[in-house]
Amino acid sequence: MGELLYEGKAKQVYLTEDPTVVMVHYKDDATAQNGLKRGTIAGKGVINNRMSNYLFQFLEQHGVPTHFIRECNERDTLVRRVEIVPLEVIVRNIAAGSLAERLGLPEGTILPSTVLEFCYKNDALGDPMVNRYHIRAINLATDAELDTICSLALQVNTLLQQRLEQANLTLVDFKLEFGRYNGGILLADEISPDTCRLWDTNTHEKLDKDRFRRDLGHTEEAYAEVMHRLGLEA
Numbered sequence: 490m491g492e493l494l495y496e497g498k499a500k501q502v503y504l505t506e507d508p509t510v511v512m513v514h515y516k517d518d519a520t521a522q523n524g525l526k527r528g529t530i531a532g533k534g535v536i537n538n539r540m541s542n543y544l545f546q547f548l549e550q551h552g553v554p555t556h557f558i559r560e561c562n563e564r565d566t567l568v569r570r571v572e573i574v575p576l577e578v579i580v581r582n583i584a585a586g587s588l589a590e591r592l593g594l595p596e597g598t599i600l601p602s603t604v605l606e607f608c609y610k611n612d613a614l615g616d617p618m619v620n621r622y623h624i625r626a627i628n629l630a631t632d633a634e635l636d637t638i639c640s641l642a643l644q645v646n647t648l649l650q651q652r653l654e655q656a657n658l659t660l661v662d663f664k665l666e667f668g669r670y671n672g673g674i675l676l677a678d679e680i681s682p683d684t685c686r687l688w689d690t691n692t693h694e695k696l697d698k699d700r701f702r703r704d705l706g707h708t709e710e711a712y713a714e715v716m717h718r719l720g721l722e723a
């Protein structure tokens with residue numbers, strides 16, 4: 490492996506011989522509440538690597554440009570080296586988590602139209618929510634980039650909802666990150682039970698990181714269940 494470029498909460502990023510390519514390594518480490526709660530979810534790295542790669546390839550096939558290049562092994566994937574736009578793009582179909590709290594909506598309330606939110610990726614500030622005007626004023630992205638990001642996020646939502654519905658999973662909300670590459674915008678980071686709220690469509694059982702965040706137990710089993718329903722092997 491090449492030199493460690495960056496280490497995050499759940500992943501490491503390594504340089505490769507090709508300056509336009511980096512290798513992502515998925516760990517089992519999990520954090521919540523801005524790093525206050527720490528732990529490991531055994532086997533999570535393998536599941537998130539496999540599942541995210543599967544979904545990125547699915548999205549590519551449906552016209553969404555992504556950073557994905559090739560899965561190397563069960564925890565390592567080659568991706569295009571992008572400049573991450575410092576925004577967490579959150580897409581919501583059903584009220585949960587911080588939105589349910591902020592707006593006083595019972596968790597599970599169906600939102601009649603999709604909600605997009607942006608948080609400024611800045612650990613020291615605790616990833617504050619920002620709007621278009623903040624993004625412009627502090628130069629986080631250009632208006633044109635933000636327009637592209639919003640339209641891609643909504644397209645990803647429609648595609649993922651359809652694919653997950655086939656697996657009897659309801660896509661409650663999720664977080665995306667985008668990167669700049671060759672003058673354009675690519676979908677980057679990951680899509681996994683770490684970054685999505687996924688509920689069993691019939692029972693509304695939580696099959697995502699909320700099991701860890703809220704100490705509900707059986708977190709490993711929930712991640713494995715999502716993999717299984719998508720027809721993937723860990």
Ligand code: UDP
Binds near residue numbers: 662664684698
């Ligand atoms: N999310 C994420 N990383 C973050 C914050 C949120 O992947 O740093 C995801 C989270 O898993 C959920 C969605 O974004 O699917 C919305 O999260 P919310 O704002 O409700 O925050 P939370 O309740 O997780 O604090």
